[in-house]
Amino acid sequence: MNYKKIQMPREVHIGSDVINETGKICQDLKIDGNLLVVTGKNTLKIGAKIAIESLEELNYSVDLVQITEASQNAIKKVEDKSSDVSLILGVGGGKIIDVAKMAAKNKDTYFMSVPTAASHDGIASPLASIKDAKGSVSLTAQSPIGVIADTNIIRNAPFRLLASGCADIVSNYTAIKDWQLAQRLQNEGYSESAAALSLMTAKLIIKSSNSIKEGLEESARLVVKSLFSSGMAISIAGSSRPASGSEHKFSHALDRIAKKPALHGEQCGIGAIMMMNLHGGDWKFIRNALKDMKAPTNAYELEIDPDDIIEALISAHKIRPERYTILGDRGLSRDAAKKLAVKTGVI
Ligand SMILES: NC(=O)C1=CN([C@@H]2O[C@H](COP(=O)(O)OP(=O)(O)OC[C@H]3O[C@@H](n4cnc5c(N)ncnc54)[C@H](OP(=O)(O)O)[C@@H]3O)[C@@H](O)[C@H]2O)C=CC1
Ligand SMILES: O=C(CO)COP(=O)(O)O
Ligand SMILES: [Zn+2]
The missing domain is CATH 3.40.50.1970 (Rossmann fold)
Structure with missing residues (x-):
């Protein structure tokens, strides 16, 4: 059936x-x-x-x-x-x-x-x-x-956790780009409604970033509602595809490589800056949105060694290889990874 x-x-x-x-x-x-x-x-x-x-x-x-x-x-x-x-x-x-x-x-x-x-x-x-x-x-x-x-x-809760939640939502932008790429190149199943909800949630949280402030009940409520809505996109898709692409692979790789990984959403946000650049999209828009939310945008703020950023970029494609993304099947070469991280100001 x-x-x-x-x-x-x-x-x-x-x-x-x-x-x-x-x-x-x-x-x-x-x-x-x-x-x-x-x-x-x-x-x-x-x-x-x-x-x-x-x-x-x-x-x-x-x-x-x-x-x-x-x-x-x-x-x-x-x-x-x-x-x-x-x-x-x-x-x-x-x-x-x-x-x-x-x-x-x-x-x-x-x-x-x-x-x-x-x-x-x-x-x-x-x-x-x-x-x-x-x-x-x-x-x-x-x-x-x-x-x-x-x-x-x-x-x-520490404000850093809230900003990390916002960054996890911002990373939906590149997750959707990866999903669309997989649909075009691999004929992967794609849900218009899940993708639209995921993107709308990311757009709305970016639009509201000025009203997300430390210690405010309304800010906590706004971010919870957005996380819920992003979670509903995942529910509709029946997979984390609408909210997890190459930027999440980068974060999962960093979790393995870094001595002391940063927060999940923080790493995904930085991943999204770099993956948006690979997609040829407006990566500065992603970086500015993260800055507005007071989420980290570089290795220094993440307190992660720049060499670990490079290693994570090189190995990210090996995480969940069945999930096709802009990283392709071979991933990035060391030179390309370094060029990307430097160009986007991550290292
Ligand atoms: N299933 C899904 O669809 C998704 C899953 N994830 C996963 O979620 C995880 C990331 O979640 P995240 O919450 O960032 O990380 P953690 O669950 O590791 O929590 C981070 C830290 O925050 C602490 N903490 C939590 N609430 C408070 C609070 N109110 N005050 C003070 N400290 C607090 C925790 O304490 P304590 O020591 O008590 O744990 C922990 O030390 C990752 O494993 C990620 O892969 C992320 C997105 C989607
Ligand atoms: O973190 C997620 C969405 O924000 C989903 O997690 P996975 O990357 O483990 O699928
Ligand atoms: Zn996530």
Whole structure:
């Protein structure tokens, strides 16, 4: 049978202190039984404890597991704690949400997304980005049954995380260019509606960049809504294609190469400057948009060694080789990589 399945969250709650309503939201969704909260070292104090309190007030029995990376080991650790669990809540940044999402899929249970930062567009998407021996894979997980985005927590998160989320959305520009190229050269399936939503989201966030300010609830709300909308483009496509192309391959390669990688969205934004240049597009527009959002635009601001930028450019095409992009099958030569990074002011 030839049919298309699109998964979306059932409920999305965005607002100040909405995390205190976690118990009530689960009750209204008719969730019962034992629950598991997945969180991280920082996000335990900032978000998970509050969510657990709210759940326990309504007599839910809640267990807790802490993880540090988005890996198969972390997913296994969560699964080992998930027997008899009817809902897994991921309370934290992108890594936490991806691991909770994937474990929920593997254990055939519901997943609730509780982002503590607006730093990535996986908040509401059905895909999970997991590190593996080859770099990174994009795995089909499932959409959250609900999203609880507390804009009070998110506005108090380090501003760098918010700017990184904006940069992740700006990188949709090159992801779409890569997708269109793959359609032309490889006859890859392409969704006009997913691509249009992804691009519209990037255009809107750039248009609003002057109103994205540190500590403001409205700014946190605006970026969360944009990340949600980018995640919906991913949902419609059923793949991360509308939001992940050559610039994401560069970021995944950098994650492997750099001693201390920067934030996901920050690296993707810088990747987008360079990949837009390769596409022959307006790369200065991407760079200026990132500057306006106070996201980094060069290796110095990323605190990454320029040599690592070159190495990541050279090896980026090997990440997810099945995903065709401007990097082609052979990637960049060392000379071409250096020329590109210098020309765009990245190194
Ligand atoms: N599935 C998808 O479609 C997508 C997935 N991704 C993935 O998401 C990940 C990137 O997410 P990102 O959030 O940038 O990175 P992380 O999840 O690594 O979070 C970055 C850091 O921010 C901390 N943090 C989170 N919230 C707060 C807060 N409110 N206050 C203080 N610190 C906080 C985390 O703490 P702690 O130590 O508690 O974790 C962590 O140390 C990547 O793995 C990327 O591949 C990105 C886009 C889409
Ligand atoms: O980060 C993403 C979209 O912003 C999607 O992640 P992948 O690059 O792992 O597919
Ligand atoms: Zn991304």
